[in-house]
Amino acid sequence: MKDILHLAIEELSRPIALIDCRDLIDHFPIIFPGWRITEVPESTQSPILTLRREATTHILEAAWLDKPLRRKDKVDAICGLVAELIRAYVNDDVNFLCLHGAAADFAGKLVIFPSKYRAGKSILSACLAAAGIRLFCDDALPISLAEGHGIALGLAPRLRLPLPDNLTAESRRFIDTNTALKGRQYLYLDLKDGALAAHGSFAPVGAFVLLEREEGVAAVLETISEGEVLRQVVWQNFAREAEAPRILERLSQMVASAQRYRLRYDRAEDAVVLLKETFKNWPEMSEESSLAPLLSDHGGPELVEMPPGCYMRQADISVVKVDGEGFLADVQGAAIHHLNPVGSAIWTLLAEPMTLDEMVELLLIAFPEASRDQVESDVDTLIKSLMSRKLLIAGPQLDEVKQSTAG
DSSP, X not given: OOOEEEEEETTOSSOEEEEXXXXXXXXXXXXXXXXXXXXXXXXXXXXXXXEEEETTEXXXXXXXXXXXXXXXXXXXXXXXXXHHHHHHHHHTOTTEEEEEEEEEEETTEEEEEEOOTTSOHHHHXXXXXXXXXXXXXXXXXXXXXXXXXXXXXXXXXXXXXXXXXXXXXXXXXXXXXXXXXXXXXXXXXXXXXXXXXXXXXXXXXXXXXXXXEOXXXXXXXXXXXXXXXXXXXXXXXXXXXXXHHHXXXXXXHXXXXXXXXXXXXXXXXXXXXXHHHHTSSOOOOOTTOOOOOOEEEOOSSOOSSOOTTEEEEOSXXXXXXXXXXXXXXETTSSOXXXXXXXXXXXXXXXXXXXXHHHHHHHHHHHOTTSOHHHHHHHHXXXXXXXXXXXXXXXXXXXXXXXXXXXX
């Protein structure tokens, strides 16, 4: 007979189910400090997540997963559960977006480190906590669409094993002293005395810092453009229930009003020293601080019939243009699409019906250094991409018109 445990989590609309793995809840006070998790009787509601153990394998299932996640190691199974609980938490509330990344509280504002594979954000997070900086998160940061504030989930930070060889003895002692749960690939820290922001805490965003881990490089901060940061945070947003234009508007405003840097570093402790000095206080924001505008393109006058071979923008596409790049959000979907400067120029041309040949000729005038073959290839690729995402409308193709006329 299966041992089925149903758990209600205050922030979720439906319970989760643990099947034949009741022992995992012994670790929940460490993993979910401050969360209200209670056992409930089985209800008519299907669980939002199910984690079951079969022999030596933990199997995690959710409606949004293409296939169940299978994990041998107990800690790996908990990691998967945490990741999907975050997704469920965000998907349950259309008033959130959520970024993959770490965040820490410097003098009352958040510095956000958007996720980048193997850039060291988790180790950096642990070293920030060791240096007395309050950690907001090490992997996922919900952000309120209304205020643009970061919200702490209060989840225990997780570090990937093995730890870097260049950590100082002090950092290793801090990690060893605060390790609460350790598996083959990951360990969880139990941070005390306010080192981890409490579940439900919130704070405004002050800066975005993109991490670049480079061996042998001294820690240095470089100012970077709005476009580069916006592109990164758009990629790292994984909220899908809120309308894409709302997400794009909030992200563009946050990036425009925040400080923006790239941090190149090797040793996490050196990076922490630089960050503490840079963000020990915040300059007063100018009232004239410019926010990236969210534009609405309506595709020109409504046409009863598109001319043959022509393409034109769909109506009601929200657009942010920053540093020559474009970001498009379709009100019918949850995706945000990025255009490079050439793609942004093509999008501008498509305010009126235009054929592929007309676009190519105009772009050759605007970019005289480009070859015709390259421009034709770029235009063809972009139009196919925009059509597949239903961002364009198209008239009948010329070969179809010729066949119709011949018939």
